Amino acid sequence: MWVDAEPIQRDWHGGEIRISEVLYEFEGPVVFVARVGFNELLFAKRDEGELADFFLAVETNDRIVAALRQGKLSLRGALDRPEGWLIETDLRTINGFQSLAEGQFDDLLPQPKIALYSRYGLVPDTLEQAEAFIAFRFVGAAVQGGQVPLSVLQDKINDFAAFVKKALLPQALMTGRDYRFFDVEMAEPKFSSLVLAAKKPTFDEARIALSRRLEGVNPEALNLQAGNQGREFWGLLNRTLEQIDQTGELSQDFKIENQIFLTNLKGLIPSDDENLSRVEVTFNDGMNLHTAIIEGNQRRTIVAAQAEIEGFDVRTLVGVIIEVNGVAGTFIIKDMAERQTTCVMPRADFNELDDDNQLYRGRQVSITGIFTRRTRRDKLWIDGPIAFLN
Structure with missing residues (x-):
């Protein structure tokens, strides 16, 4: 389980592992927070041995632990820190460890986007x-x-x-x-x-x-x-x-x-x-x-x-509203050439204008959007604010 590129050290001087919170367990702690000397570390089991298990440990803080616990941050994101330690321990004594820099323990990190608890589904890695x-x-x-x-x-x-x-x-x-x-x-x-x-x-x-x-x-x-x-x-x-x-x-x-x-x-x-x-x-x-x-x-x-x-036909039309269709969330304007155009916008925007009595027959408007020529009545998807001219 050891990382090939780094030496295995046996003289651990960081202090004993004092578990403060177990976040996930299966036949013993799997993911947990512990106080080690003056540092608060997040531990995640990466392999099992006959006498001791291998844990990846990184420095952590309350923000990271809270986000991990609440399903806002993946376990990979919580462990992806500038440095870490691969520790062989039975949670009482530390048999050996490796000090790892960023990039040296990528293969030990869990899969991206996986939350600590499955009920949260996909979650961010940062x-x-x-x-x-x-x-x-x-x-x-x-x-x-x-x-x-x-x-x-x-x-x-x-x-x-x-x-x-x-x-x-x-x-x-x-x-x-x-x-x-x-x-x-x-x-x-x-x-x-x-x-x-x-x-x-x-x-x-x-x-x-x-x-x-x-x-x-x-x-x-x-x-x-x-x-x-x-x-x-x-x-x-x-x-x-x-x-x-x-x-x-x-x-x-x-x-x-x-x-x-x-x-x-x-x-x-x-x-x-x-x-x-x-x-x-x-x-x-x-x-x-x-x-x-x-x-x-x-x-x-x-x-x-x-x-x-990018090649769509964007036009600005000026005309008078001749019909407002509240059910469809659209209105129709007639321009100077007597050509009728159905005007479409996001439903929430239409409802807000309609509730404020901004859309009514006889009102002159200037609108810009994506124009589609049709046989009976043209269509314009409004892109941007409507200018009311009277």
Whole structure:
């Protein structure tokens, strides 16, 4: 069980193992926290011997142990530390040990994404993902060994910033330049595999209070809207991956209907020439932590769809609302040429405008979105805020 590259030492001076919490046991402790000298260590059994067992031990802290216990962090993530020890012990005496640096005990780490308790399913491998509102982790040859090329880092940070501003911006801040009142705090990037993690959104409350247009809008409502935007994104991501799994592709209708969603992901789903083979997406909806792994055919299908939709017809139309269909969540406008167009938007956005009596017959609007020419009535998937002209 010993690691070949390092010497086996017998003179342990770290102190006795005093178990403070057993996290998993099977015929004895398997995963546990112990005080060893002045250090708190996380132990995980890696092999059994006749007289003693082999444990991988790493320094830990309350944050890591809590995340592991609550199913927010995988056992691999909790053990993946800068240094560790492979210890042969019967939990009373230490027969031998090896001091291991980062990278020397990779083969001793458990499988990725596996929670300590099976009821939690797939979970993140980093604390940054576990504590984030939303996070992307990029895995592949380009980010191995704790080093990231500057070009890759710059591209992914820019792509992630653009995604957050578009996908999570609350509805109330989509008018004019109100988007500048919205921001997110970033967790420190993790370079061993590039992790970009956004914490909860923040809002410039002082400047919002000075805005007449935003009178009555409070941070609590904005946080709720940002959370709803995040849940909408997560739902669309699941639908995307499910359709690829079931059919091997994305239908043309799906690509047209979800062009905004696919465009927002531009750059965050790596292409084959980036030396990034997988991206892991983590989202915290306030109650549960969700994880999706995008690789192989899923990754290539999304990248191909993004390239295709770049050629879609984006137009701005000006017209008068002639019908509002609350059941379908759509409205119809007629332009100066008497051409009718059905306008479609996310259901939550339609409901909010409809509840505020913003959509009614005779109102003149300017809208931008993906245009589809049809025989009887054209169709426009709205991308961006609606400008009301009267």
